[in-house]
Amino acid sequence: MTAADSLGPISIVIVGGGTAGWLSALLLQAEAKRLGRTIALTLIESSKVPTIGVGEGTTSIFGGVLQSLGIEERDFLAKTDATIKYGIRHRDWRRLGHSYDGPIDDAYALADRIPNAGSWIDTFCVAAGRSVADPHVFSALMAGNKAPVARSQGRDVPISQFHHAYHFDQAKVGQFLRSKACDIKTIDAVVQTADRDPETGHIKSLCLDTGERVDADFFIDCTGFRRALIAGIMGEPWVSYADTLPVNRAMPFWIDLDPTQDIPTYTHAWAQSSGWMWQIPTTERIGCGYVYSDAHLTPDQAQAEIERLLGHPIEPRNDIKINSGRVANVWSGNVLALGLASSFLEPLEATSIHGTIVSLLLFLKRHLKTLGRETPLDKARYNDANAGQVDDFRDFINLHYVSERDDSAFWRDVADGFIHQNTRARLDLWATRLPKSSDFANDLDGLPHVEELLHYPVLDGLGLLNRDAAKSEMAANPKLRQFARDTVDHLTNQAKHAALQARSHKEWLASL
Numbered sequence: 001m002t003a004a005d006s007l008g009p010i011s012i013v014i015v016g017g018g019t020a021g022w023l024s025a026l027l028l029q030a031e032a033k034r035l036g037r038t039i040a041l042t043l044i045e046s047s048k049v050p051t052i053g054v055g056e057g058t059t060s061i062f063g064g065v066l067q068s069l070g071i072e073e074r075d076f077l078a079k080t081d082a083t084i085k086y087g088i089r090h091r092d093w094r095r096l097g098h099s100y101d102g103p104i105d106d107a108y109a110l111a112d113r114i115p116n117a118g119s120w121i122d123t124f125c126v127a128a129g130r131s132v133a134d135p136h137v138f139s140a141l142m143a144g145n146k147a148p149v150a151r152s153q154g155r156d157v158p159i160s161q162f163h164h165a166y167h168f169d170q171a172k173v174g175q176f177l178r179s180k181a182c183d184i185k186t187i188d189a190v191v192q193t194a195d196r197d198p199e200t201g202h203i204k205s206l207c208l209d210t211g212e213r214v215d216a217d218f219f220i221d222c223t224g225f226r227r228a229l230i231a232g233i234m235g236e237p238w239v240s241y242a243d244t245l246p247v248n249r250a251m252p253f254w255i256d257l258d259p260t261q262d263i264p265t266y267t268h269a270w271a272q273s274s275g276w277m278w279q280i281p282t283t284e285r286i287g288c289g290y291v292y293s294d295a296h297l298t299p300d301q302a303q304a305e306i307e308r309l310l311g312h313p314i315e316p317r318n319d320i321k322i323n324s325g326r327v328a329n330v331w332s333g334n335v336l337a338l339g340l341a342s343s344f345l346e347p348l349e350a351t352s353i354h355g356t357i358v359s360l361l362l363f364l365k366r367h368l369k370t371l372g373r374e375t376p377l378d379k380a381r382y383n384d385a386n387a388g389q390v391d392d393f394r395d396f397i398n399l400h401y402v403s404e405r406d407d408s409a410f411w412r413d414v415a416d417g418f419i420h421q422n423t424r425a426r427l428d429l430w431a432t433r434l435p436k437s438s439d440f441a442n443d444l445d446g447l448p449h450v451e452e453l454l455h456y457p458v459l460d461g462l463g464l465l466n467r468d469a470a471k472s473e474m475a476a477n478p479k480l481r482q483f484a485r486d487t488v489d490h491l492t493n494q495a496k497h498a499a500l501q502a503r504s505h506k507e508w509l510a511s512l
């Protein structure tokens with residue numbers, strides 16, 4: 001018997017069968033097995049309550065999750081209509097006609113470590129007036145719409161060491177994850193109320209619309225925007241970001257893939273008069289959506305704007321109201337909220353599924369082994385780390401709206417009232433020197449977070465980095481400047497070479 005087993009078996013109920021619910025079920029089960037902790041797992045979902053029906057872009061963490069669940073990438077790609085994502089192309093954010101790319105690979109991982117040299121590759125690029133995206137292999141793969149593999153001796157070999165991300169069909173991912181589950185009891189019912197312990201406030205059992213009661217030691221709320229347990233039963237308050245994130249409505253729609261064109265390997269984030277439009281390709285279609293401020297546009301006006309832009313009619317699939325923010329405490333009593341039940345900002349930078357995975361991994365790492373013995377301090381620390389993660393996402397997304405645009409009431413209002421004090425304080429600091437890793441906190445036990453790697457392309461793309469400061473930093477260390485020049489040239493050439501070797505994205509996907 002292991003130490004973990006001595007804590008005894010534990011029963012856990014997950015409510016919600018969307019991406020968050022099924023990811024939670026599979027990762028929880030895998031980690032319990034690894035730890036030797038016995039859990040009885042039940043997932044309650046309702047065929048009467050649809051999943052959100054959007055959420056089609058991930059970050060690179062998703063590939064690691066597939067690996068840890070023993071899922072073959074080929075299998076995943078083929079069954080979810082998924083395509084490869086190397087980053088985001090931001091169009092018209094800084095000003096009309098301007099665009100920049102945000103690749104998600106790490107150029108520093110391919111270069112020598114230089115103690116105390118800060119973000120020297122980026123600093124050199126800024127000083128030299130070159131894009132910080134240039135030395136990234138994912139920039140070159142994005143530009144050429146290339147697959148992550150090259151053909152060698154009759155087989156496909158990976159072209160880079162970095163995890164790419166995915167675009168996919170959200171509904172098919174749900175089915176795919178569900179198909180991988182075994183030894184998980186599922187119930188199709190709506191959770192209506194709960195019995196709670198009068199002393200601790202903990203949930204003892206859930207009462208379903210079928211009349212059934214389901215007891216458990218611990219509950220995970222993955223009920224999406226309904227937040228049935230964390231808010232509905234536990235009464236956790238909502239921390240709103242509505243004063244910082246200016247978009248609050250989404251109009252998703254699909255357009256056809258052009259069969260004569262490559263399938264893009266990036267999310268297209270295209271700024272509009274009152275928000276922005278996402279374009280995310282699967283192998284079957286392009287999933288799009290206008291995320292806008294309804295203080296500036298009605299849904300009809302939003303649709304008309306997009307139809308004018310695209311030059312053809314569209315059929316909106318939904319009208320989604322976004323109340324951006326997070327629950328104050330994701331872990332309340334014996335309930336943990338994950339996915340949309342815990343927070344949502346807006347789709348930019350695909351923080352939602354990423355944040356769900358990080359929160360879940362952090363929980364499993366810190367608490368699964370001893371779940372049932374946690375102290376109030378353990379919970380407070382976990383809640384603080386999660387709150388910090390989402391607040392950091394808010395600041396990162398807020399940064400994208402620091403724009404030169406003043407061609408609509410929306411962009412003027414954003415400049416006047418929506419730039420958060422944290423964003424202003426950071427920009428004041430970075431007006432004097434280049435950003436460095438110590439500017440970014442990571443209270444997530446080293447799990448991936450929005451740190452300088454993701455900030456640099458956005459800051460550079462928006463023209464928010466101080467070239468004179470970068471030149472001074474480089475001038476103070478001529479040896480480093482020469483080394484940085486050689487490294488950037490080498491990485492840029494290597495990236496171009498890799499892209500030349502790589503297979504076509506479209507052709508590779510078709511071959512799977």
Ligand SMILES: Cc1cc2nc3c(=O)[nH]c(=O)nc-3n(C[C@H](O)[C@H](O)[C@H](O)COP(=O)(O)OP(=O)(O)OC[C@H]3O[C@@H](n4cnc5c(N)ncnc54)[C@H](O)[C@@H]3O)c2cc1C
Pocket residue numbers: 015016017018019020021044045046047048049050051052053054055056057058170189190191192222223224225226228250289320338339340341346347350351352353354356
């Ligand atoms: C416009 C928009 C665009 C987005 N784009 C992205 C993106 O590009 N990348 C990204 O990472 N994320 C994105 N997201 C977020 C993403 O959609 C979610 O993180 C992801 O789909 C997980 O959703 P979920 O499982 O939390 O909730 P849902 O998919 O809503 O699932 C909720 C589940 O709970 C069940 N349920 C609800 N109430 C009850 C009840 N009382 N009893 C029983 N069952 C119940 C439902 O049946 C369902 O199974 C986007 C979100 C929106 C709104």
